[in-house]
Amino acid sequence: MTKIVLAELLTIGDEILYGQIVDTNSQWMSVELSKAGIKVIRKTTVGDQEDEIMTAFAEAEKRADIVLITGGLGPTNDDLTKPCLAKYFNCELKIHEEALAEVTEFFKSRGRELTEVNRQQAALPVCCEKVTNVIGTAPGMWFERNGKVFVSMPGVPHEMKRMMSDIVIPKLRKTFSPPTIHHKVIRTIGLGESFLAEKIADWEKALPPHIKLAYLPGLGEVKLRLTSIGDSLPALEAEANMLTEKLKERVGQFIYGYGEDPIEVAVGNLLREKKLTLAVAESCTGGYLSHLITSVPGSSDYFLGSMVPYAYEIKMRQLGVKPETLEKNGAVSEPTIIEMANLVRAKFNTDIGVATSGIAGPGGATPEKPVGTVWIAYSDKHQTVTRKLQLSKDRQINIKAASIAALNLIRLNVPKV
Amino acid sequence: MTKIVLAELLTIGDEILYGQIVDTNSQWMSVELSKAGIKVIRKTTVGDQEDEIMTAFAEAEKRADIVLITGGLGPTNDDLTKPCLAKYFNCELKIHEEALAEVTEFFKSRGRELTEVNRQQAALPVCCEKVTNVIGTAPGMWFERNGKVFVSMPGVPHEMKRMMSDIVIPKLRKTFSPPTIHHKVIRTIGLGESFLAEKIADWEKALPPHIKLAYLPGLGEVKLRLTSIGDSLPALEAEANMLTEKLKERVGQFIYGYGEDPIEVAVGNLLREKKLTLAVAESCTGGYLSHLITSVPGSSDYFLGSMVPYAYEIKMRQLGVKPETLEKNGAVSEPTIIEMANLVRAKFNTDIGVATSGIAGPGGATPEKPVGTVWIAYSDKHQTVTRKLQLSKDRQINIKAASIAALNLIRLNVPKV
Numbered sequence: 001m002t003k004i005v006l007a008e009l010l011t012i013g014d015e016i017l018y019g020q021i022v023d024t025n026s027q028w029m030s031v032e033l034s035k036a037g038i039k040v041i042r043k044t045t046v047g048d049q050e051d052e053i054m055t056a057f058a059e060a061e062k063r064a065d066i067v068l069i070t071g072g073l074g075p076t077n078d079d080l081t082k083p084c085l086a087k088y089f090n091c092e093l094k095i096h097e098e099a100l101a102e103v104t105e106f107f108k109s110r111g112r113e114l115t116e117v118n119r120q121q122a123a124l125p126v127c128c129e130k131v132t133n134v135i136g137t138a139p140g141m142w143f144e145r146n147g148k149v150f151v152s153m154p155g156v157p158h159e160m161k162r163m164m165s166d167i168v169i170p171k172l173r174k175t176f177s178p179p180t181i182h183h184k185v186i187r188t189i190g191l192g193e194s195f196l197a198e199k200i201a202d203w204e205k206a207l208p209p210h211i212k213l214a215y216l217p218g219l220g221e222v223k224l225r226l227t228s229i230g231d232s233l234p235a236l237e238a239e240a241n242m243l244t245e246k247l248k249e250r251v252g253q254f255i256y257g258y259g260e261d262p263i264e265v266a267v268g269n270l271l272r273e274k275k276l277t278l279a280v281a282e283s284c285t286g287g288y289l290s291h292l293i294t295s296v297p298g299s300s301d302y303f304l305g306s307m308v309p310y311a312y313e314i315k316m317r318q319l320g321v322k323p324e325t326l327e328k329n330g331a332v333s334e335p336t337i338i339e340m341a342n343l344v345r346a347k348f349n350t351d352i353g354v355a356t357s358g359i360a361g362p363g364g365a366t367p368e369k370p371v372g373t374v375w376i377a378y379s380d381k382h383q384t385v386t387r388k389l390q391l392s393k394d395r396q397i398n399i400k401a402a403s404i405a406a407l408n409l410i411r412l413n414v415p416k417v
Numbered sequence: 418m419t420k421i422v423l424a425e426l427l428t429i430g431d432e433i434l435y436g437q438i439v440d441t442n443s444q445w446m447s448v449e450l451s452k453a454g455i456k457v458i459r460k461t462t463v464g465d466q467e468d469e470i471m472t473a474f475a476e477a478e479k480r481a482d483i484v485l486i487t488g489g490l491g492p493t494n495d496d497l498t499k500p501c502l503a504k505y506f507n508c509e510l511k512i513h514e515e516a517l518a519e520v521t522e523f524f525k526s527r528g529r530e531l532t533e534v535n536r537q538q539a540a541l542p543v544c545c546e547k548v549t550n551v552i553g554t555a556p557g558m559w560f561e562r563n564g565k566v567f568v569s570m571p572g573v574p575h576e577m578k579r580m581m582s583d584i585v586i587p588k589l590r591k592t593f594s595p596p597t598i599h600h601k602v603i604r605t606i607g608l609g610e611s612f613l614a615e616k617i618a619d620w621e622k623a624l625p626p627h628i629k630l631a632y633l634p635g636l637g638e639v640k641l642r643l644t645s646i647g648d649s650l651p652a653l654e655a656e657a658n659m660l661t662e663k664l665k666e667r668v669g670q671f672i673y674g675y676g677e678d679p680i681e682v683a684v685g686n687l688l689r690e691k692k693l694t695l696a697v698a699e700s701c702t703g704g705y706l707s708h709l710i711t712s713v714p715g716s717s718d719y720f721l722g723s724m725v726p727y728a729y730e731i732k733m734r735q736l737g738v739k740p741e742t743l744e745k746n747g748a749v750s751e752p753t754i755i756e757m758a759n760l761v762r763a764k765f766n767t768d769i770g771v772a773t774s775g776i777a778g779p780g781g782a783t784p785e786k787p788v789g790t791v792w793i794a795y796s797d798k799h800q801t802v803t804r805k806l807q808l809s810k811d812r813q814i815n816i817k818a819a820s821i822a823a824l825n826l827i828r829l830n831v832p833k834v
Contacts, residue, residue, distance in 0.1 A: 011460075014629075014631055014644075015631060015633050015642070016444075016447075016460070017447060017457045017458065017459070017460065018447055018448070018451050018457070018600070018642075018644070019443075019444045019445065019446070019447030019448035019451060019457075020448075020602070020633060020640075020642065021444075021633065022439070022441060022444045023440075023444075024439060026436075027433075027436045027438075027439045027440075028436065029436070030433075030434060030435055030436030031435075031436035034435055034436065040434045040435070040436075041434065041463075041464065041469070042434070042461065042462065042463055042464075042469070043433070043434065043460075043461070043462035044459065044460070044461050044462075045443075045459065045460035045461075046458070046459055047458060047459075048631075052458065052459070059476075074610060074632060074634065075610065075611045075614065076610065076611075076614050076632050077621075078629075078630070078631055078632065109807075110807055111807065112609075115611055115612070115615055117611040117614055117615060118611050135809060135810065135811060135814075156634070158811060158813075158814060214435075214437055216437055280725075282704075285708075286707055286708055286710070286711025286712070286716075287699075287704035287705065287706070287707025287708035287710075287711060287723060287725070288704065288708040288711075289704070290703055290704025290707070290725045291703055291704035291705040291707075291708050291816070293703070293704075294703025294704060294705075294725070294727065294816075295703070295812070295813065295816065297778070297779050297780060297812055298780060299703075299727075300727055300728065303727055303728075304727055304728040304730070304731050305724065305725050305726045305727040305728055305731035305735065306704060306724070306725040306727075307722065307723070307724050307725070307735075308697075308704070308707045308711070308722050308723040308724070308725075309722045310711065310716075310717055310720055310721055310722040310723075311717065311720075311721040311722055313721070313766075314721050314722035314765060318722065318724075318764065318765065347735065348731060348735065349730075361714070362714050363714060363715060395712070395714055396712065399708070399711075399712065
């Protein structure tokens with residue numbers, strides 16, 4: 001079997017050491033490298049200080065085949081990654097003509113002028129290969145020496161991700177030919193991690209030794225990842241599919257999809273396929289449910305619109321909830337949520353109406369309705385379905401978990417035909 | 418001046434290297450240590466392998482006064498932190514009577530029996546001091562040797578946080594008497610990092626050597642952080658405030674706040690203070706602007722609601738945009754956005770109406786209106802203000818950047834009185 005390829009992740013930036021930013025980059029990078037068959041053996045974060053950075057370079061080079069660096073590429077004086085790399089690889093910084101053309105075009109297309117500070121972003125160590133940044137101004141850099149590779153990328157997450165996916169990972173695969181690793185992600189919703197684990201315990205126990213299972217719990221959902229190592233990709237794929245079929249016999253109703261697509265994509269595909277339209281009335285989720293739905297490209301095929309009737313008077317005047325319903329039951333109640341779902345469906349003239357109302361917190365709780373109490377409803381011409389959730393004490397979690405539960409309610413109730 | 422006290426954070430666990438868990442512990446620890454005047458110089462993550470762990474201990478001891486270790490304290494065989502620490506400090510593991518009593522009580526109070534595996538959690542290296550874990554089963558450990566301190570804590574966030582706050586931080590303060598560190602974060606919006614840097618170059622150059630400036634760019638905004646080291650907190654605060662006043666002379670109109678509060682909080686405070694109400698009509702932002710506004714606790718004081726008129730027919734029928742306006746100019750146009758802002762203000766009966774409409778992408782573009790073209794508008798009884806944005810090719814960035822720009826439009830145009 002091929003040699004295991006080792007990578008070290010190096011993050012540069014005082015803002016991470018001081019805790020002003022959470023480093024989410026390195027998790028994403030770990031996952032992508034793992035998919036590519038490259039093993040991450042260490043993650044290191046150092047501050048914006050030359051000696052710290054130089055030491056980290058030297059230490060990482062000893063341990064790993066690949067050193068992936070993020071951060072410290074901004075145009076300002078506290079950004080030291082580039083001069084440090086030039087020094088470490090012993091070559092000068094010089095304006096890179098293609099990089100200069102790209103950064104000039106970047107500013108021009110936004111109707112802004114190139115300043116001297118921006119111009120310096122096109123200066124690169126002459127011994128590196130430029131890695132194009134199609135959505136930002138700081139180019140990445142690729143260095144090779146004695147069979148080891150250093151890659152420097154911006155710390156801005158979307159710029160780094162684009163660069164990794166489009167250029168860095170394919171180039172690393174070509175350079176190192178790591179072994180074949182196959183991942184299959186099975187996405188489940190509506191069952192907690194430990195309940196899921198119990199239901200599939202025997203299936204898990206019977207997995208062959210070259211296949212590993214990981215539970216990846218998220219908000220309201222649990223992803224299962226099967227990772228297999230071998231030589232033949234088609235054989236690994238076939239084996240994973242066969243195992244998935246067996247899994248479906250146990251927990252099929254909780255599986256909403258596979259791979260990268262979250263629940264909002266799965267629900268969108270379902271609606272498009274069945275040619276159904278959707279409208280939403282969201283109170284406690286405050287726009288987040290609509291945001292999830294519309295974050296999917298092409299969602300205008302099935303999503304017509306929504307209302308966020310945050311205030312009582314808007315619930316009545318704009319959406320049309322009966323004053324007596326609100327007075328008698330309050331906004332967070334089954335009668336109100338039923339009216340909301342039916343009304344938004346009628347007003348927006350869609351096949352499906354969905355509504356949310358709850359106590360997101362921290363204020364607004366009563367002894368009967370503590371923070372985290374949420375009602376959701378689904379309505380179509382055949383039925384109206386409600387569900388009461390008891391979520392957490394945390395406002396942000398409640399907003400997100402209620403939105404995801406509402407999407408799952410659509411998935412479970414969309415007409416079969 | 419007191420000597421600067423240096424800390425290194427060491428996280429142990431394969432699950433972090435593989436990207437199965439985001440390490441949020443180290444950010445929290447950084448913030449708390451920084452508040453206590455202890456400087457974090459490095460963060461390291463290694464996997465569950467003895468040689469990796471032992472090397473990391475030795476490297477950290479060379480660099481830092483304090484080594485704070487999290488993770489690898491579970492009861493299973495893949496948890497190696499405790500045996501490695503015993504080996505590193507050259508002493509045997511032995512059942513600690515007090516720890517045994519505590520773990521026994523922990524299980525008893527939950528009606529569960531103590532297994533042999535759990536009993537082993539009370540085995541500690543004899544050369545360490547136990548750090549009590551009041552909410553979990555794995556005790557922490559405090560080691561001292563040659564003026565350096567190693568502390569091992571569980572990786573479970575709430576257990577670690579409780580231990581740090583109650584015991585570890587107070588004990589570190591007592592042991593090291595660290596100097597005072599003061600951070601001031603100044604939040605700006607509407608000016609790119611390089612433009613901001615140019616405008617304040619002379620101010621930055623004149624900063625005294627004990628004060629460092631960092632640029633922390635985010636989507637549509639840039640935070641400036643002044644970090645100063647000294648003996649007297651009031652003196653450092655006064656100095657930072659004085660420097661901020663000078664900064665305001667140069668870029669005052671771009672500063673929207675200080676510290677932790679994002680633009681949606683700043684705008685919320687402004688509206689609450691001026692007793693103004695807000696409604697939103699968002700097309701291309703699809704609910705995200707409403708979500709930002711309602712993510713702030715207490716936003717119901719000023720936010721009455723919103724509409725997401727995603728489809729043409731909803732723009733006309735529900736919001737009331739004139740068909741001829743849409744026909745003549747399209748949805749992404751100045752005449753349409755003006756109508757949308759005015760209409761939502763009138764319909765929802767608020768002081769302010771805000772609207773967004775644009776091509777979020779990837780579909781929907783025309784030669785005149787490429788992906789990233791967005792119109793936003795602000796309306797109150799005195800004026801209607803519009804702005805055209807040319808954003809990126811990325812749907813998610815466009816949704817978020819347009820929402821933030823709309824919030825900034827409110828900030829800039831809210832009536833002065």
